[in-house]
Amino acid sequence: MARIVMKFGGTSVADLDRIRIAASRVRREVEAGNEVAVVVSAMAGTTNQLVGWCQSLSPLHDAREYDAVVATGEQITAGLMAIALQTLGIEARSWAGWQIPIRTDGAHGKARIEQIDGAELVHRMGQGQVAVVTGFQGLGPDHRITTLGRGGSDTSAVALAAALRADRCDIYTDVDGIYTTDPRIVTRARKLARISYEEMLELASVGAKVLQTRSVELAMKEKVRVQVLSSFQDVPGTLVVDEDEIVEKELVSGIAYSRDEAKLTVRRVPDRPGVAATVFGALSAENVNVDMIVQNISEDGMTDMTFTVGRSDLPRAQAALAEAKPQIGYAELLADTNVAKISVVGVGMRSHAGIASKMFRALADKGINIQVISTSEIKVSILIAADYTELAVRSLHTAYGLDAA
């Protein structure tokens, strides 16, 4: 017997038929003798409609009222799921965030969960009742409904699993697990049986968007074992667990890519103390996140600085740097959106040298030019011309021995 939190995303509860299918998966876990809490998202499309209404009335709407409106999507699904479970002969009860309560801070529209009182749910689950909990929302200190921001239902599920001391948090979604890379690019991509929290974070933040980053961070902090699996296919998923639970550590677990980058080069900057602070201070004042950064060695007291920003931030970044030109004193600002970031991720890197050099060798063999390099403890990322994205991913997938047999 185990205690399990099962989370169903918007596509998994998109209509009554899918709610019935999800309910039958819950029944299977109950009939296997498990205690089950279910976390549901809004039916796919519902949240967008509710958000659209708020924005039509006022682009600058009150976040408290936005939360009151938008949170209804999950309340509908929770009630319908409880009815679907009862129809299958499973005792079930829906719980809105305010009823449990799931206490959050007061940041309406992007609240953070602070505390969940799981005692009543644990009591009822022990008596065989399934608790169906609204994802994405809680109760703020002002006694008003708060929402956690888009995709927050993953975080709700992990936080609930932590509060209930669940053995596992199963995230049912429209993919059947975490792959070594995007199967649309590499047909021989393999599904991973297990992956560590750290690797999942690196893969998520560079494009493999299966789980919300916040939910993985929370799972890592609270040591919640998360399983990603398909709502529609009956196949094993991927377990996201602590590194210690992964016996056979792979050197490299995945290759990620992102085309949402833009490269900026500030040409001929005076190479004096404080100039980097001026450049990146101007960007940070405009809330532009900078990712990879390289600075060339100085020549005639002048240097070039190259860095990447999210593509959607590019206009804001250009404007900020144009405005700060007198303070920075650069000669030219170059922008390039025709770039892609490729990342090799693996906890095995910590103890193995040569991961990066193998990467550079594999790309050189295909004649792919590396524009920027950045590394972290378990990741090596490079920036290349976007046209080479698929070729680079395939080459690296093969080079690190990730291809399925």
Add this chain to the structure above:
Amino acid sequence: MARIVMKFGGTSVADLDRIRIAASRVRREVEAGNEVAVVVSAMAGTTNQLVGWCQSLSPLHDAREYDAVVATGEQITAGLMAIALQTLGIEARSWAGWQIPIRTDGAHGKARIEQIDGAELVHRMGQGQVAVVTGFQGLGPDHRITTLGRGGSDTSAVALAAALRADRCDIYTDVDGIYTTDPRIVTRARKLARISYEEMLELASVGAKVLQTRSVELAMKEKVRVQVLSSFQDVPGTLVVDEDEIVEKELVSGIAYSRDEAKLTVRRVPDRPGVAATVFGALSAENVNVDMIVQNISEDGMTDMTFTVGRSDLPRAQAALAEAKPQIGYAELLADTNVAKISVVGVGMRSHAGIASKMFRALADKGINIQVISTSEIKVSILIAADYTELAVRSLHTAYGLDAA
């Protein structure tokens, strides 16, 4: 300065444009210096969709979960209305039933309001904040959302007006007031400036369905002055008030009609004590409401009993009487659905004789045969063949001097 509750029904908040129009009506009251609470229904069609989903999953769904699902309709409108008001520069805040709270009994799906704590709302309204309250719902003793049953938002508005000691409860709807009769039948029907609670109850229960009967009963009990007026036209409505507030009492205030009746005649029943109890006991056991009843004088120890039931109850009534035939011992059961009930209503009847005889004379003049007669303190109702409905209504409207000039 007055304190006003303004209630907007489903058609008055059916889309964002109508919500904006309703909000502008609220602004007008606020700018006139009034303290305002707004009660909203769900957007027209929303409740039906939510109910349909529950029923598709299970015709015998759990009423607690039904309530959790269906109550979201008003929660959406309340938040949107608050945003719409803020956009007009009016300070506003939405309140779900559970937040105030509006306490109800535990009869999920058809709960009754027991108590509303209006202190916080009164405090905020005093500071110029409009309270936008979800109609149709409250919080049950089980700490779960309850709904009041269809049309319950009128009752919410009147109950809130009572709790806030409001000077008036304005019900905005898709008609512009209460008429002396159905304007589709009598083009010279007049809108009434005022009508008493008692008259409104009699008119509502016989077909002029503008206000929920429960809400009028509550208004009468709590002495809440209710105004019915149009969301779409800017014209005075009808005030529903205590009889004492009506200075010029009309002898007759309205002519109502209903085609939802069926007439049953039990032929040749033994005229002995207890036989009426047997007949109507059999019907009441099947939850069939009986309205008009007449019993002919006895002949050879046998009598006929004629009565009306709601047309939708007719099959159940016939089945119940067929089953009870051995106990009752009647010769024949006749049913007739080709009937209409016409009612003349007016508090003036209490002090004036001759109302009924004028009715019978007017109908006789048109050759209309009266099948059944029943009277109450402020109403005379008759049953006639359905074909004569319009003729009867028009004749009576003229006979009692109700035609507009």
